[in-house]
Amino acid sequence: MGFSAVARVTTDKWLACAVHDEINFGLVPGGELKLETTICNEIRQHHEAVAIDHVAEDENFVNHHTPLMYGFQSYISMPIILKDGTFFGTLCAIDPKPAKVNNPTTVGMFKMFADLIAFHLDALEQLSISNKNLQIEKETSELREQFIAILGHDLRNPLNAVANSAQLLARINLEDRTQKLVKIIKDSSFRMNGLIENMLDFASGRLGGGIAIARTPDEDLEHVLFQVVEEIQAISPDRKITMNFDMLHPVSADGKRIAQLFSNLLGNALNYSPPGAVIDITAISNTEEFTLCVANPGKQISESTIERLFQPFSRGEVEPNQKGLGLGLYISSEIAKAHGGSLAVSSTAEQTCFTLSLPVIK
Known part of the structure:
Protein backbone atom coordinates (compact mmCIF):
# COMPACT_ATOMS: atom_id res chain seq x y z
CA MET A 1 0.00 0.00 0.00
CA GLY A 2 1.37 3.37 -1.02
CA PHE A 3 0.07 5.34 1.93
CA SER A 4 -0.71 4.29 5.50
CA ALA A 5 -1.54 6.23 8.64
CA VAL A 6 -2.52 6.04 12.25
CA ALA A 7 -5.41 8.48 12.52
CA ARG A 8 -7.09 10.06 15.53
CA VAL A 9 -10.77 10.18 14.67
CA THR A 10 -13.25 12.12 16.81
CA THR A 11 -16.74 13.46 16.29
CA ASP A 12 -15.38 16.50 14.51
CA LYS A 13 -11.80 15.77 13.38
CA TRP A 14 -9.57 13.38 11.40
CA LEU A 15 -5.94 13.92 12.44
CA ALA A 16 -2.87 12.05 11.23
CA CYS A 17 -0.71 10.85 14.15
CA ALA A 18 1.83 8.91 12.09
CA VAL A 19 2.14 8.41 8.32
CA HIS A 20 4.06 6.40 5.73
CA ASP A 21 3.73 8.01 2.29
CA GLU A 22 5.23 6.54 -0.89
CA ILE A 23 2.70 8.03 -3.34
CA ASN A 24 2.98 11.71 -2.38
CA PHE A 25 -0.50 11.73 -0.88
CA GLY A 26 0.55 14.92 0.87
CA LEU A 27 -0.28 14.26 4.52
CA VAL A 28 2.25 14.60 7.34
CA PRO A 29 1.89 13.94 11.08
CA GLY A 30 -0.47 16.59 12.41
CA GLY A 31 -2.19 16.94 9.04
CA GLU A 32 -5.98 16.81 8.85
CA LEU A 33 -8.66 15.60 6.47
CA LYS A 34 -12.23 16.79 6.45
CA LEU A 35 -13.98 14.23 8.64
CA GLU A 36 -17.04 13.81 6.42
CA THR A 37 -14.87 12.87 3.42
CA THR A 38 -13.34 9.80 5.13
CA ILE A 39 -14.49 6.21 5.50
CA CYS A 40 -12.88 6.37 8.96
CA ASN A 41 -15.81 8.53 10.07
CA GLU A 42 -18.16 5.64 9.24
CA ILE A 43 -15.89 3.19 11.08
CA ARG A 44 -16.05 5.52 14.11
CA GLN A 45 -19.79 4.90 14.16
CA HIS A 46 -19.95 1.12 13.58
CA HIS A 47 -16.48 0.04 14.87
CA GLU A 48 -16.04 -2.50 12.07
CA ALA A 49 -13.02 -2.98 9.81
CA VAL A 50 -13.32 -2.07 6.12
CA ALA A 51 -11.19 -3.79 3.45
CA ILE A 52 -11.53 -3.16 -0.33
CA ASP A 53 -9.44 -4.99 -2.95
CA HIS A 54 -10.70 -3.03 -5.97
CA VAL A 55 -13.07 -0.11 -5.59
CA ALA A 56 -14.24 -0.26 -9.24
CA GLU A 57 -15.43 -3.85 -8.69
CA ASP A 58 -16.88 -3.40 -5.19
CA GLU A 59 -20.62 -2.78 -5.36
CA ASN A 60 -20.65 -1.17 -1.90
CA PHE A 61 -17.94 1.41 -2.65
CA VAL A 62 -17.83 1.86 -6.42
CA ASN A 63 -19.85 5.06 -6.13
CA HIS A 64 -18.65 6.06 -2.65
CA HIS A 65 -17.54 9.69 -2.44
CA THR A 66 -14.29 8.97 -0.56
CA PRO A 67 -12.52 6.84 -3.26
CA LEU A 68 -13.73 9.27 -5.92
CA MET A 69 -12.33 12.26 -4.01
CA TYR A 70 -8.95 10.77 -3.06
CA GLY A 71 -8.41 8.56 -6.12
CA PHE A 72 -7.61 5.20 -4.53
CA GLN A 73 -8.66 1.72 -5.66
CA SER A 74 -7.57 -0.39 -2.69
CA TYR A 75 -8.28 0.44 0.94
CA ILE A 76 -8.12 -1.11 4.41
CA SER A 77 -8.93 0.48 7.76
CA MET A 78 -9.00 -1.13 11.22
CA PRO A 79 -10.57 0.55 14.29
CA ILE A 80 -8.25 1.20 17.24
CA ILE A 81 -10.19 0.44 20.42
CA LEU A 82 -8.63 1.31 23.77
CA LYS A 83 -8.73 -0.91 26.85
CA ASP A 84 -11.75 0.87 28.31
CA GLY A 85 -13.71 0.38 25.06
CA THR A 86 -13.16 3.93 23.82
CA PHE A 87 -12.75 4.42 20.07
CA PHE A 88 -9.45 6.17 19.40
CA GLY A 89 -9.20 6.17 15.63
CA THR A 90 -8.02 3.90 12.83
CA LEU A 91 -5.01 2.20 11.28
CA CYS A 92 -5.65 2.73 7.57
CA ALA A 93 -3.92 2.31 4.21
CA ILE A 94 -4.72 3.24 0.59
CA ASP A 95 -3.22 2.75 -2.85
CA PRO A 96 -4.21 4.05 -6.30
CA LYS A 97 -3.91 0.48 -7.62
CA PRO A 98 -5.94 -2.60 -6.68
CA ALA A 99 -4.41 -4.84 -3.99
CA LYS A 100 -5.34 -8.07 -2.20
CA VAL A 101 -6.24 -6.78 1.26
CA ASN A 102 -9.65 -8.28 1.95
CA ASN A 103 -8.38 -11.63 3.23
CA PRO A 104 -7.90 -13.16 6.70
CA THR A 105 -4.10 -12.80 6.68
CA THR A 106 -3.99 -9.07 5.86
CA VAL A 107 -7.03 -8.20 7.97
CA GLY A 108 -5.57 -10.23 10.87
CA MET A 109 -2.24 -8.45 10.55
CA PHE A 110 -3.94 -5.03 10.66
CA LYS A 111 -5.99 -6.19 13.67
CA MET A 112 -2.80 -7.22 15.47
CA PHE A 113 -1.10 -3.89 14.76
CA ALA A 114 -4.22 -1.96 15.79
CA ASP A 115 -4.27 -3.86 19.10
CA LEU A 116 -0.56 -3.12 19.62
CA ILE A 117 -1.16 0.58 18.97
CA ALA A 118 -4.08 0.55 21.44
CA PHE A 119 -1.88 -1.16 24.04
CA HIS A 120 0.85 1.43 23.51
CA LEU A 121 -1.64 4.29 23.79
CA ASP A 122 -3.07 2.82 27.00
CA ALA A 123 0.47 2.51 28.40
CA LEU A 124 1.21 6.14 27.52
CA GLU A 125 -2.03 7.22 29.17
CA GLN A 126 -1.22 5.27 32.34
CA LEU A 127 2.28 6.74 32.33
CA SER A 128 0.82 10.23 31.97
CA ILE A 129 -1.59 9.61 34.83
CA SER A 130 1.23 8.21 36.98
CA ASN A 131 3.39 11.24 36.25
CA LYS A 132 0.54 13.59 37.14
CA ASN A 133 -0.13 11.68 40.36
CA LEU A 134 3.58 11.70 41.15
CA GLN A 135 3.74 15.45 40.62
CA ILE A 136 0.68 15.97 42.81
CA GLU A 137 2.19 13.74 45.51
CA LYS A 138 5.47 15.63 45.27
CA GLU A 139 3.72 18.98 45.67
CA THR A 140 1.62 17.59 48.52
CA SER A 141 4.73 16.21 50.19
CA GLU A 142 6.47 19.57 49.93
CA LEU A 143 3.45 21.35 51.42
CA ARG A 144 3.28 18.73 54.17
CA GLU A 145 6.95 19.18 55.00
CA GLN A 146 6.51 22.95 55.11
CA PHE A 147 3.46 22.56 57.35
CA ILE A 148 5.32 20.18 59.66
CA ALA A 149 8.30 22.51 59.90
CA ILE A 150 6.07 25.50 60.71
CA LEU A 151 4.02 23.46 63.18
CA GLY A 152 7.14 22.24 64.94
CA HIS A 153 8.47 25.78 65.18
CA ASP A 154 5.17 27.15 66.48
CA LEU A 155 4.86 24.38 69.08
CA ARG A 156 8.41 24.70 70.32
CA ASN A 157 8.23 28.47 70.83
CA PRO A 158 5.58 28.44 73.61
CA LEU A 159 7.11 25.26 75.07
CA ASN A 160 10.51 26.94 75.30
CA ALA A 161 8.81 29.92 76.93
CA VAL A 162 7.33 27.62 79.59
CA ALA A 163 10.70 25.93 80.23
CA ASN A 164 12.56 29.25 80.42
CA SER A 165 9.94 30.70 82.77
CA ALA A 166 10.31 27.66 85.03
CA GLN A 167 14.07 28.17 85.20
CA LEU A 168 13.59 31.84 86.05
CA LEU A 169 11.01 31.00 88.70
CA ALA A 170 13.41 28.49 90.27
CA ARG A 171 15.99 31.25 90.74
CA ILE A 172 13.71 33.86 92.29
CA ASN A 173 11.61 31.65 94.56
CA LEU A 174 13.39 29.15 96.80
CA GLU A 175 10.39 27.76 98.66
CA ASP A 176 10.25 23.96 98.65
CA ARG A 177 6.70 23.86 97.31
CA THR A 178 7.59 26.22 94.48
CA GLN A 179 10.76 24.31 93.66
CA LYS A 180 8.78 21.08 93.45
CA LEU A 181 6.29 22.62 91.04
CA VAL A 182 9.10 24.16 89.00
CA LYS A 183 10.76 20.77 88.71
CA ILE A 184 7.55 19.20 87.44
CA ILE A 185 7.14 21.98 84.87
CA LYS A 186 10.73 21.61 83.68
CA ASP A 187 10.56 17.83 83.44
CA SER A 188 7.22 17.95 81.67
CA SER A 189 8.50 20.55 79.22
CA PHE A 190 11.48 18.35 78.44
CA ARG A 191 9.30 15.34 77.71
CA MET A 192 6.78 17.40 75.75
CA ASN A 193 9.61 18.48 73.48
CA GLY A 194 10.36 14.81 72.89
CA LEU A 195 6.70 14.17 72.07
CA ILE A 196 6.75 16.99 69.54
CA GLU A 197 9.81 15.50 67.90
CA ASN A 198 8.08 12.12 67.66
CA MET A 199 4.98 13.66 66.15
CA LEU A 200 7.02 15.53 63.57
CA ASP A 201 9.04 12.44 62.71
CA PHE A 202 5.90 10.37 62.27
CA ALA A 203 4.04 13.02 60.28
CA SER A 204 6.95 13.50 57.88
CA GLY A 205 7.16 9.79 57.20
CA ARG A 206 10.53 9.16 58.79
CA LEU A 207 9.43 6.47 61.23
CA GLY A 208 9.52 3.72 58.60
CA GLY A 209 12.91 2.53 59.86
CA GLY A 210 11.88 2.71 63.51
CA ILE A 211 12.42 5.24 66.27
CA ALA A 212 16.03 6.17 67.03
CA ILE A 213 17.09 5.73 70.65
CA ALA A 214 20.11 6.81 72.69
CA ARG A 215 20.81 4.18 75.33
Whole structure:
Protein backbone atom coordinates (compact mmCIF):
# COMPACT_ATOMS: atom_id res chain seq x y z
CA MET A 1 0.00 0.00 0.00
CA GLY A 2 1.37 3.37 -1.02
CA PHE A 3 0.07 5.34 1.93
CA SER A 4 -0.71 4.29 5.50
CA ALA A 5 -1.54 6.23 8.64
CA VAL A 6 -2.52 6.04 12.25
CA ALA A 7 -5.41 8.48 12.52
CA ARG A 8 -7.09 10.06 15.53
CA VAL A 9 -10.77 10.18 14.67
CA THR A 10 -13.25 12.12 16.81
CA THR A 11 -16.74 13.46 16.29
CA ASP A 12 -15.38 16.50 14.51
CA LYS A 13 -11.80 15.77 13.38
CA TRP A 14 -9.57 13.38 11.40
CA LEU A 15 -5.94 13.92 12.44
CA ALA A 16 -2.87 12.05 11.23
CA CYS A 17 -0.71 10.85 14.15
CA ALA A 18 1.83 8.91 12.09
CA VAL A 19 2.14 8.41 8.32
CA HIS A 20 4.06 6.40 5.73
CA ASP A 21 3.73 8.01 2.29
CA GLU A 22 5.23 6.54 -0.89
CA ILE A 23 2.70 8.03 -3.34
CA ASN A 24 2.98 11.71 -2.38
CA PHE A 25 -0.50 11.73 -0.88
CA GLY A 26 0.55 14.92 0.87
CA LEU A 27 -0.28 14.26 4.52
CA VAL A 28 2.25 14.60 7.34
CA PRO A 29 1.89 13.94 11.08
CA GLY A 30 -0.47 16.59 12.41
CA GLY A 31 -2.19 16.94 9.04
CA GLU A 32 -5.98 16.81 8.85
CA LEU A 33 -8.66 15.60 6.47
CA LYS A 34 -12.23 16.79 6.45
CA LEU A 35 -13.98 14.23 8.64
CA GLU A 36 -17.04 13.81 6.42
CA THR A 37 -14.87 12.87 3.42
CA THR A 38 -13.34 9.80 5.13
CA ILE A 39 -14.49 6.21 5.50
CA CYS A 40 -12.88 6.37 8.96
CA ASN A 41 -15.81 8.53 10.07
CA GLU A 42 -18.16 5.64 9.24
CA ILE A 43 -15.89 3.19 11.08
CA ARG A 44 -16.05 5.52 14.11
CA GLN A 45 -19.79 4.90 14.16
CA HIS A 46 -19.95 1.12 13.58
CA HIS A 47 -16.48 0.04 14.87
CA GLU A 48 -16.04 -2.50 12.07
CA ALA A 49 -13.02 -2.98 9.81
CA VAL A 50 -13.32 -2.07 6.12
CA ALA A 51 -11.19 -3.79 3.45
CA ILE A 52 -11.53 -3.16 -0.33
CA ASP A 53 -9.44 -4.99 -2.95
CA HIS A 54 -10.70 -3.03 -5.97
CA VAL A 55 -13.07 -0.11 -5.59
CA ALA A 56 -14.24 -0.26 -9.24
CA GLU A 57 -15.43 -3.85 -8.69
CA ASP A 58 -16.88 -3.40 -5.19
CA GLU A 59 -20.62 -2.78 -5.36
CA ASN A 60 -20.65 -1.17 -1.90
CA PHE A 61 -17.94 1.41 -2.65
CA VAL A 62 -17.83 1.86 -6.42
CA ASN A 63 -19.85 5.06 -6.13
CA HIS A 64 -18.65 6.06 -2.65
CA HIS A 65 -17.54 9.69 -2.44
CA THR A 66 -14.29 8.97 -0.56
CA PRO A 67 -12.52 6.84 -3.26
CA LEU A 68 -13.73 9.27 -5.92
CA MET A 69 -12.33 12.26 -4.01
CA TYR A 70 -8.95 10.77 -3.06
CA GLY A 71 -8.41 8.56 -6.12
CA PHE A 72 -7.61 5.20 -4.53
CA GLN A 73 -8.66 1.72 -5.66
CA SER A 74 -7.57 -0.39 -2.69
CA TYR A 75 -8.28 0.44 0.94
CA ILE A 76 -8.12 -1.11 4.41
CA SER A 77 -8.93 0.48 7.76
CA MET A 78 -9.00 -1.13 11.22
CA PRO A 79 -10.57 0.55 14.29
CA ILE A 80 -8.25 1.20 17.24
CA ILE A 81 -10.19 0.44 20.42
CA LEU A 82 -8.63 1.31 23.77
CA LYS A 83 -8.73 -0.91 26.85
CA ASP A 84 -11.75 0.87 28.31
CA GLY A 85 -13.71 0.38 25.06
CA THR A 86 -13.16 3.93 23.82
CA PHE A 87 -12.75 4.42 20.07
CA PHE A 88 -9.45 6.17 19.40
CA GLY A 89 -9.20 6.17 15.63
CA THR A 90 -8.02 3.90 12.83
CA LEU A 91 -5.01 2.20 11.28
CA CYS A 92 -5.65 2.73 7.57
CA ALA A 93 -3.92 2.31 4.21
CA ILE A 94 -4.72 3.24 0.59
CA ASP A 95 -3.22 2.75 -2.85
CA PRO A 96 -4.21 4.05 -6.30
CA LYS A 97 -3.91 0.48 -7.62
CA PRO A 98 -5.94 -2.60 -6.68
CA ALA A 99 -4.41 -4.84 -3.99
CA LYS A 100 -5.34 -8.07 -2.20
CA VAL A 101 -6.24 -6.78 1.26
CA ASN A 102 -9.65 -8.28 1.95
CA ASN A 103 -8.38 -11.63 3.23
CA PRO A 104 -7.90 -13.16 6.70
CA THR A 105 -4.10 -12.80 6.68
CA THR A 106 -3.99 -9.07 5.86
CA VAL A 107 -7.03 -8.20 7.97
CA GLY A 108 -5.57 -10.23 10.87
CA MET A 109 -2.24 -8.45 10.55
CA PHE A 110 -3.94 -5.03 10.66
CA LYS A 111 -5.99 -6.19 13.67
CA MET A 112 -2.80 -7.22 15.47
CA PHE A 113 -1.10 -3.89 14.76
CA ALA A 114 -4.22 -1.96 15.79
CA ASP A 115 -4.27 -3.86 19.10
CA LEU A 116 -0.56 -3.12 19.62
CA ILE A 117 -1.16 0.58 18.97
CA ALA A 118 -4.08 0.55 21.44
CA PHE A 119 -1.88 -1.16 24.04
CA HIS A 120 0.85 1.43 23.51
CA LEU A 121 -1.64 4.29 23.79
CA ASP A 122 -3.07 2.82 27.00
CA ALA A 123 0.47 2.51 28.40
CA LEU A 124 1.21 6.14 27.52
CA GLU A 125 -2.03 7.22 29.17
CA GLN A 126 -1.22 5.27 32.34
CA LEU A 127 2.28 6.74 32.33
CA SER A 128 0.82 10.23 31.97
CA ILE A 129 -1.59 9.61 34.83
CA SER A 130 1.23 8.21 36.98
CA ASN A 131 3.39 11.24 36.25
CA LYS A 132 0.54 13.59 37.14
CA ASN A 133 -0.13 11.68 40.36
CA LEU A 134 3.58 11.70 41.15
CA GLN A 135 3.74 15.45 40.62
CA ILE A 136 0.68 15.97 42.81
CA GLU A 137 2.19 13.74 45.51
CA LYS A 138 5.47 15.63 45.27
CA GLU A 139 3.72 18.98 45.67
CA THR A 140 1.62 17.59 48.52
CA SER A 141 4.73 16.21 50.19
CA GLU A 142 6.47 19.57 49.93
CA LEU A 143 3.45 21.35 51.42
CA ARG A 144 3.28 18.73 54.17
CA GLU A 145 6.95 19.18 55.00
CA GLN A 146 6.51 22.95 55.11
CA PHE A 147 3.46 22.56 57.35
CA ILE A 148 5.32 20.18 59.66
CA ALA A 149 8.30 22.51 59.90
CA ILE A 150 6.07 25.50 60.71
CA LEU A 151 4.02 23.46 63.18
CA GLY A 152 7.14 22.24 64.94
CA HIS A 153 8.47 25.78 65.18
CA ASP A 154 5.17 27.15 66.48
CA LEU A 155 4.86 24.38 69.08
CA ARG A 156 8.41 24.70 70.32
CA ASN A 157 8.23 28.47 70.83
CA PRO A 158 5.58 28.44 73.61
CA LEU A 159 7.11 25.26 75.07
CA ASN A 160 10.51 26.94 75.30
CA ALA A 161 8.81 29.92 76.93
CA VAL A 162 7.33 27.62 79.59
CA ALA A 163 10.70 25.93 80.23
CA ASN A 164 12.56 29.25 80.42
CA SER A 165 9.94 30.70 82.77
CA ALA A 166 10.31 27.66 85.03
CA GLN A 167 14.07 28.17 85.20
CA LEU A 168 13.59 31.84 86.05
CA LEU A 169 11.01 31.00 88.70
CA ALA A 170 13.41 28.49 90.27
CA ARG A 171 15.99 31.25 90.74
CA ILE A 172 13.71 33.86 92.29
CA ASN A 173 11.61 31.65 94.56
CA LEU A 174 13.39 29.15 96.80
CA GLU A 175 10.39 27.76 98.66
CA ASP A 176 10.25 23.96 98.65
CA ARG A 177 6.70 23.86 97.31
CA THR A 178 7.59 26.22 94.48
CA GLN A 179 10.76 24.31 93.66
CA LYS A 180 8.78 21.08 93.45
CA LEU A 181 6.29 22.62 91.04
CA VAL A 182 9.10 24.16 89.00
CA LYS A 183 10.76 20.77 88.71
CA ILE A 184 7.55 19.20 87.44
CA ILE A 185 7.14 21.98 84.87
CA LYS A 186 10.73 21.61 83.68
CA ASP A 187 10.56 17.83 83.44
CA SER A 188 7.22 17.95 81.67
CA SER A 189 8.50 20.55 79.22
CA PHE A 190 11.48 18.35 78.44
CA ARG A 191 9.30 15.34 77.71
CA MET A 192 6.78 17.40 75.75
CA ASN A 193 9.61 18.48 73.48
CA GLY A 194 10.36 14.81 72.89
CA LEU A 195 6.70 14.17 72.07
CA ILE A 196 6.75 16.99 69.54
CA GLU A 197 9.81 15.50 67.90
CA ASN A 198 8.08 12.12 67.66
CA MET A 199 4.98 13.66 66.15
CA LEU A 200 7.02 15.53 63.57
CA ASP A 201 9.04 12.44 62.71
CA PHE A 202 5.90 10.37 62.27
CA ALA A 203 4.04 13.02 60.28
CA SER A 204 6.95 13.50 57.88
CA GLY A 205 7.16 9.79 57.20
CA ARG A 206 10.53 9.16 58.79
CA LEU A 207 9.43 6.47 61.23
CA GLY A 208 9.52 3.72 58.60
CA GLY A 209 12.91 2.53 59.86
CA GLY A 210 11.88 2.71 63.51
CA ILE A 211 12.42 5.24 66.27
CA ALA A 212 16.03 6.17 67.03
CA ILE A 213 17.09 5.73 70.65
CA ALA A 214 20.11 6.81 72.69
CA ARG A 215 20.81 4.18 75.33
CA THR A 216 22.36 5.09 78.65
CA PRO A 217 24.20 2.23 80.40
CA ASP A 218 22.74 1.54 83.83
CA GLU A 219 19.81 3.90 83.20
CA ASP A 220 18.00 4.64 86.47
CA LEU A 221 14.60 3.51 85.21
CA GLU A 222 13.15 3.45 88.70
CA HIS A 223 13.75 7.20 88.97
CA VAL A 224 12.37 7.70 85.46
CA LEU A 225 9.16 5.83 86.33
CA PHE A 226 8.73 7.70 89.63
CA GLN A 227 9.15 10.97 87.78
CA VAL A 228 6.36 10.13 85.33
CA VAL A 229 4.03 9.06 88.15
CA GLU A 230 4.81 12.29 89.99
CA GLU A 231 3.88 14.33 86.94
CA ILE A 232 0.65 12.40 86.41
CA GLN A 233 -0.32 12.68 90.10
CA ALA A 234 0.29 16.43 90.00
CA ILE A 235 -2.25 16.64 87.17
CA SER A 236 -4.69 14.09 88.66
CA PRO A 237 -4.12 14.17 92.45
CA ASP A 238 -7.35 12.29 93.21
CA ARG A 239 -6.43 9.20 91.15
CA LYS A 240 -5.02 6.17 92.95
CA ILE A 241 -1.76 4.71 91.63
CA THR A 242 0.15 1.91 93.33
CA MET A 243 3.78 1.10 92.50
CA ASN A 244 5.66 -2.13 93.04
CA PHE A 245 9.26 -1.83 91.83
CA ASP A 246 11.85 -4.57 92.13
CA MET A 247 14.84 -3.33 90.12
CA LEU A 248 17.59 -5.82 90.91
CA HIS A 249 19.63 -5.38 87.75
CA PRO A 250 20.65 -2.22 85.83
CA VAL A 251 19.08 -1.69 82.40
CA SER A 252 20.65 -0.16 79.29
CA ALA A 253 17.89 2.00 77.83
CA ASP A 254 16.85 5.42 76.60
CA GLY A 255 15.31 6.95 79.71
CA LYS A 256 13.48 9.70 77.84
CA ARG A 257 11.85 7.19 75.47
CA ILE A 258 10.89 4.83 78.29
CA ALA A 259 9.33 7.78 80.11
CA GLN A 260 7.39 8.63 76.97
CA LEU A 261 6.17 5.05 76.63
CA PHE A 262 5.23 4.79 80.31
CA SER A 263 3.42 8.14 80.22
CA ASN A 264 1.33 6.90 77.28
CA LEU A 265 0.42 3.68 79.08
CA LEU A 266 -0.35 5.37 82.39
CA GLY A 267 -2.41 8.08 80.67
CA ASN A 268 -4.44 5.43 78.85
CA ALA A 269 -4.99 3.49 82.08
CA LEU A 270 -6.40 6.60 83.74
CA ASN A 271 -8.55 7.50 80.75
CA TYR A 272 -10.07 4.05 80.32
CA SER A 273 -10.78 3.18 83.97
CA PRO A 274 -13.44 4.40 86.43
CA PRO A 275 -12.52 7.51 88.49
CA GLY A 276 -12.15 5.55 91.74
CA ALA A 277 -10.16 2.69 90.22
CA VAL A 278 -6.65 1.80 91.34
CA ILE A 279 -3.92 1.70 88.69
CA ASP A 280 -1.32 -0.97 89.49
CA ILE A 281 2.24 -0.50 88.20
CA THR A 282 4.83 -3.25 88.45
CA ALA A 283 8.43 -2.93 87.27
CA ILE A 284 10.95 -5.77 87.59
CA SER A 285 14.48 -6.20 86.31
CA ASN A 286 16.67 -9.27 86.60
CA THR A 287 19.70 -10.58 84.79
CA GLU A 288 17.64 -11.46 81.70
CA GLU A 289 14.76 -9.02 81.31
CA PHE A 290 13.12 -5.77 82.33
CA THR A 291 9.33 -5.82 82.50
CA LEU A 292 6.91 -3.00 83.14
CA CYS A 293 3.21 -3.74 83.65
CA VAL A 294 0.47 -1.13 83.82
CA ALA A 295 -2.87 -2.64 84.85
CA ASN A 296 -6.27 -1.06 85.33
CA PRO A 297 -9.87 -2.20 85.77
CA GLY A 298 -12.33 -1.17 83.09
CA LYS A 299 -14.20 -2.32 80.01
CA GLN A 300 -12.67 -5.34 78.29
CA ILE A 301 -10.92 -4.67 74.98
CA SER A 302 -12.30 -6.86 72.20
CA GLU A 303 -10.05 -9.23 70.24
CA SER A 304 -10.73 -7.34 67.00
CA THR A 305 -9.63 -4.08 68.64
CA ILE A 306 -6.50 -5.68 70.13
CA GLU A 307 -5.43 -6.83 66.64
CA ARG A 308 -5.12 -3.23 65.46
CA LEU A 309 -4.43 -1.46 68.76
CA PHE A 310 -0.75 -0.82 68.02
CA GLN A 311 -1.38 0.51 64.52
CA PRO A 312 -1.17 4.29 63.93
CA PHE A 313 -4.42 6.22 64.38
CA SER A 314 -6.11 3.16 65.86
CA ARG A 315 -7.95 3.40 69.15
CA GLY A 316 -10.31 1.40 71.29
CA GLU A 317 -13.86 2.42 72.12
CA VAL A 318 -13.76 6.13 72.86
CA GLU A 319 -15.98 7.95 75.30
CA PRO A 320 -17.14 11.53 74.49
CA ASN A 321 -14.61 13.08 76.91
CA GLN A 322 -11.66 11.07 75.65
CA LYS A 323 -9.51 12.76 73.03
CA GLY A 324 -6.39 11.87 71.09
CA LEU A 325 -5.01 10.95 67.69
CA GLY A 326 -4.46 7.27 68.36
CA LEU A 327 -0.67 7.54 68.02
CA GLY A 328 0.34 6.87 71.61
CA LEU A 329 0.27 3.08 71.56
CA TYR A 330 1.80 2.92 68.10
CA ILE A 331 4.75 5.10 69.14
CA SER A 332 5.06 3.16 72.40
CA SER A 333 5.25 -0.09 70.44
CA GLU A 334 7.92 1.41 68.18
CA ILE A 335 9.94 2.48 71.23
CA ALA A 336 9.77 -1.09 72.54
CA LYS A 337 10.94 -2.44 69.17
CA ALA A 338 13.78 0.06 69.06
CA HIS A 339 15.00 -1.40 72.37
CA GLY A 340 14.78 -4.94 70.99
CA GLY A 341 11.71 -5.61 73.12
CA SER A 342 7.96 -5.82 72.78
CA LEU A 343 4.75 -4.29 74.04
CA ALA A 344 1.79 -6.60 74.60
CA VAL A 345 -1.73 -6.31 75.99
CA SER A 346 -4.10 -8.69 77.73
CA SER A 347 -7.66 -7.81 78.61
CA THR A 348 -10.41 -9.52 80.61
CA ALA A 349 -13.69 -8.35 82.07
CA GLU A 350 -11.82 -7.56 85.32
CA GLN A 351 -8.58 -6.00 84.12
CA THR A 352 -6.56 -4.71 81.16
CA CYS A 353 -2.79 -4.94 81.37
CA PHE A 354 -0.11 -3.54 79.07
CA THR A 355 3.29 -5.21 79.48
CA LEU A 356 6.63 -3.90 78.22
CA SER A 357 9.40 -6.48 77.97
CA LEU A 358 13.00 -5.46 77.26
CA PRO A 359 16.09 -7.66 77.17
CA VAL A 360 18.78 -6.62 79.61
CA ILE A 361 21.93 -5.85 77.62
CA LYS A 362 24.91 -7.11 79.53
